[in-house]
Amino acid sequence: MKYLDEYRNAEAAKQYLAAIAQITTRPWAIMEVCGGQTHSIVKYGIADLLPAAIRLIHGPGCPVCVTPVEMVNKAIAIAQKPGVIFCSFGDMLRVPGSDCDLLSLKGKGADIRIVYSPLDAVNLAADHPERQVVFFAVGFETTAPANALAIHQAATRDIRNFSALVSHVLVPPAIEAIMTSPDTQVQGFLAAGHVCTVMGFTQYIPLAETYRVPIVVTGFEPVDVLQGIYMCVRQLEENRHEVENQYARSATAAGNRHAQQLVSTVFQVSARKWRGIGEIPASGLSLADDYAAFDAERCFDVADVSTAESAECISGLVLQGIQTPLACPAFGTTCTPEHPLGATMVSGEGACAAYYHYRRSTPSPASPNSKEQQTP
C-alpha cells in the first residue's frame, strides 16, 4: 500500500543503519514514546541491528497499557448494569481488572460490543433508544478528535442514551514526568508521529529546551523509525536539543487545527492517573462542563470500585523504561497474552506483548537486557 510499503524498504533501512553506525561515538539512550513505534522496533528487530552503543527504551505511549485499573474496574461495573450496551475498541477487552476483564464478562452474557469507531457507538445509541450505550473513550491525543466528534454528534443529534467513560491521556506531561524522575536514563525522544499529526509539535519545544533533550517527531514504519533515530543521535552527538520532524508527510508544527478546536470544546485538561506511574497533573482530558451529561462516571454510580493490581507485575517499571519485559520473572510463565497479569502484555503495542510475540527466545548477547548492563 502506498505510503506504507516504501517505508519498509530494506535498502533504505540499511543506509540509515550504516549512517547511524557512522556518527555514533558513545552510548546513547533514546526513548520511543509510542507503543506503535515499540511494536515496529521489536517486530523488525531494529534494536538488534543498531550499534551496541544505542539503547532504545520503550516509553509509556500505549493507552491500553496506561489506563488505570480503577478505570477498567469502572468499565466492568458499568457493563454489568442491566440495559447497558458497553462499547469499546477491541484491545481494551482483555485488560485485566481487579477481578475479571471485559471479555470474560462478555462470555458471561454482558452486552459488550467491539466497535471500529466511536461514531459507531453513537449510531448504536440512536438505533436503541431504550438502552444506555456507553463508549470506553480511551486514548492519547490521536484518538481524542474521534472521541470528541462522537460526543459532539450525540449532543447535536440529542442522543441522550449515549455516554462516554473517558480516560484520555496526553503525551507532553508524560515526557515531563519521565525527565523529572530521578531514575531517568533517557537522553533523547522519538515523539509520537500521529499524536503530533493532531496536536502539532510546538508543545515539545519548551520540553526540549528545559530538559536539554532532542525530540524527533517520528513515524512508525522501519525506515521512519531509523531516520528518527539517526536524527536524534545526530543531535546528541552535536550536543543539540531541538525539536525536529521526521514525519513531515503527516505531522506539521501547528497540527490539525480543526481537530484541536473540537477537542478543546468537548474536553478540558485534567489530572489523570497512569497505570504503573501514578497521578500526573494536567496529563489528561475530561469532559468539559457543557458535555457533563455525557459523562458515564456521572450517569452510573461507580465511585467505590477497587483499585487492586497484581503484585507480581512490573509493568509500571516497564512503562517508565526502567526495566525491560525480559527482566520480569512472570514474563512468558505466569504472564502471557492469553493470561495477562498486566496491561503491557495485553495490547500488541505493549512492550511485554511485543517481546512475547517477536523475541521470547533470543536472550543473545545483543538483547536489550545485556545492552542495559553494558551501558552506563
Add this chain to the structure above:
Amino acid sequence: MCLAIPGLIESISGEAESRLAKVRFGQIAKEVNLVFVPEADIGDYVLVHVGIAIARIDPAQADKAFTYLDEIGATGKVDEESA
C-alpha cells in the same frame, strides 16, 4: 491504539460533520469521516484513525525519508564523516 493507516479518497459525499469519503486501503474500501480535513479531495491520500481522517498526506514531504541523507550531505550542514 494510535494506529493510523493511509488510504486513497475515491469519492466524497455530504458536507461539514457529515462529509464522508469512500477511502481505499489496498483491497479494502471503508467509509471515512472528513470533518477534520476539509482540504482533502478525491485523489488525495488521507491518514485514517478509527474511521476519521486526521491528516491529508503531503506527497512533497513523503519522499524525504529517502533523500534526507543525501540532502544533509549535499548542503554541508554536517561534518563530512556524518553525511
